Every structure is written in structure tokens, then in C-alpha cells.
Amino acid sequence: MTKLSVNVNKIATLRNSRGGNVPNLLRVTKDIESFGAQGITIHPRPDERHIRYQDARDLKKLVTTEFNIEGNPIQKFMDLVLEVRPTQVTLVPDALNAITSNAGWDTITNRSFLKEVIATFKQNNIRTSIFVDADPKMVAGAAETGTDRIELYTESFAEAFDKGDMKGIDPFIEAAQTADQLGLGINAGHDLSLDNIKYFKDNIPNLLEVSIGHALICESLYLGLENVINMYLNKLK
Template structure:
């Protein structure tokens, strides 16, 4: 079964735009779990423009599904992971000014750096995932770094889906097959939505997890949060 982890960054963005605590990030996370989500994802950026460190600490106390914390592994991020000890730490190569993740790691050039980070994270008992493009060399590099999983960066798939979905998914099936052969778990995320998710699941039926935020929260404006989560879960059902 491929798990659905809901990224709640956009909920925090909405709250921060007005101040106060509406919507309540912690309550939304609890509701996502109650509505069927099997994980909660956050990405606490240095400028705290959406998820704040205080949110992460509050969520740590209540999340009962898998808690996934994304981020660039600087000292601030590592301090958060050491304190919270989430189920999973997903490493992304984003610079502090990035609006959203827009590239995977070069796992070959950054091998020594990532190896050190992963060793520390595993010492804390945290499952690790490295954000990578659908490139078999980068997948192999990730395995050599010692990660538990990769997260396939799916923007290119989402962009190409409506033009030629079979061609768009091909690099992802190749990368996923290589990852599976190397013993890595496989996550995926970025621009996945109700249009393209089911086809990706069919192409890579052994995906462990998808992390979805922007599209899911946008859809919830029309369909309601509970119904939207159920709609996404149905896209992940075996066919």
C-alpha cells in the first residue's frame, strides 16, 4: 500500500497571512489523520514563512501517523530533527530563498556531505529519504550515501502528463526500478494531483509514500478536506 502523507505547509501559510491561530495547524493535522491520511509532512524553512519551529514541536506531541520533516540539512534543521525524532527526515537541496523545492540532490557531488548527515540521522533512529530527480545515476548515488529511501521529484512528470503520460512516467519507472533493485524505499512528491496520481501509482505500484500539499489543499477549497483526502486515497488504491 502506498501511504498518503499530507503536507500542511499551505495551512500555515494561510494562518500566517492574517496572524493569530486560524486555521489551527495542529488541529488540521489531527483532522487529516482522522480523515484517513497516513502521514503528516512539514517543511520548516529558515524564514518560517509557513511552518514554524513551534509548529513542529506542537505537532510532535500529537501526530500519531508518520511524521515527515523535510528540509535542507543545516544546523537549524538538524537541531529540530534531534529534538523531535520524527519517523522520517527528507533531505532537500533547497537554498533558503527557494519558494518550493525545484531540483533533486546531486548525490554524487554531495556524497561525503550526505553520508555524514545520514549517519547522524540514523544514529537518532530516524528513517532517511533523499529528494532526487528521476535519474538512475542519482538513485545509485543515493544508495551509496546510505539513505533508506529516495523521494522522486515529480514536477517533470506532472508537466508532461497531459502531453504524453507514458513518456512522462518512463524516467520515473526506470529510476524506481533501479531503487527497488538497490533495496531502497521509494517516495514521490511535487505537483501530484487528482489527475496524475493514479497513473503514477499504476506505473510504480511499489511506492511507499506520496507527499502532497499544494494540490490537495487547493482541492479541499472546493471539495472539503475530508472528502478530498478520501479522493486522493482512492487514487492510490490497487487497480
């Protein structure tokens, strides 16, 4: 079964909008795990506009499933990850002012940099993953950095699926096959939803984990958080 890691950034965004502690990020995270999620993902950004760096420290104390921290490996982020020591760190090439992730790494141009960063994390027994586009060349470049996994950036698949274009999955199948041949684990995330997750999962070989936040929280407004998490789990079986 593909694991479901729930990104709780949107819970933090809602909390921060009023300046208090409602909703309580830690309580919601515990509930998400109790509802069946197999992982928790956060993506702290330098301006801390949703997840704060202290949230990462606090969540480390209570997350009992896999804990995944995503972000651009600037020094401040690296220091946080090395302090918190999550299960997994996912490297994402975010610009400082990015609203959300919008591209995977050029693993060829950035090979030396990524190799150095990954070596540091692996020396501290932190599993590593690189956010990449569905391009076999970028997957092959990722393999040369020493990373454990890749995370396929799935926005283009989601957009094609919404338009009824089932061929939008094809580059992801090819990228996943390349990753599998090179011994890389395969994660995926960005714009995956209840509508498209089963089709994606059924077509991607050896998909280990999906990270879903925005769609899952939006769907929960209508259907309820516990119900939505179990709907995802059923589709990922």
C-alpha cells in the same frame, strides 16, 4: 497500498497571512489524520514563512501517524530534527530563498556530506530519505549514502501529464526500478494531484509513500478536505 502523507505547509501559510491562529494548524492536522491520511509532512524553512520551528515541536506531540520533516540539512534544521525525532527526515537541497523545492540532490557530488548527515539521523533511529530527480545515476549515488529511501521529485512528470505526454512517466519507472534493485524504499512528491496520482501510482513499482500538499489543499477548496483525502486514498489502493 501506497501511503498518503499530507503536507500541511499551506495551512500554516494561510494562518500566518493574518498573524493569528486561524486556521488552527494543530486542529486541522488532527482532522486530516481522522479523515484517513497515513502521514503528516512539514517543510520548515529558515525564514519560517509557513511552518514554524515551534510547529514541528507542537505537531510531534499530537501526530499519531507517520511524521515526516523535510528540509535542507543546515545546522538549525538538523538540530530541530534531532530534537523532535520524527518518523522520517527527507533531505531537500533548497536554496534559502527558494519558493518551493525545484531540484533533487546531486548525490554524487554531495555523497560525503549526505553520508555524514544520514549517519547522524540513523544513529538517532530516524528513517532517512533523499529528494532526487528521476535519474538512475542519482538514485545509485543515493544508495551509497546509506539512506533508507529516496523521494522522486515528480514535477516533470506532472508537467508532461498535463500536456497529455504519457511518456513522461518513463524516467520515473527506470529510476524506481533502479532504487528497488538497490534496496531503497521509494517515496514521491511535488505537483502530484487527483488528476495524475493514479497513473503515477499504477506505473511505479513498490511506491511506498506520496507526499502531497499544494494540490490537495487547492482541491479541498472546491471538494472539501475530508472528501479529497478519501479520493486520494481510493486512487492509491
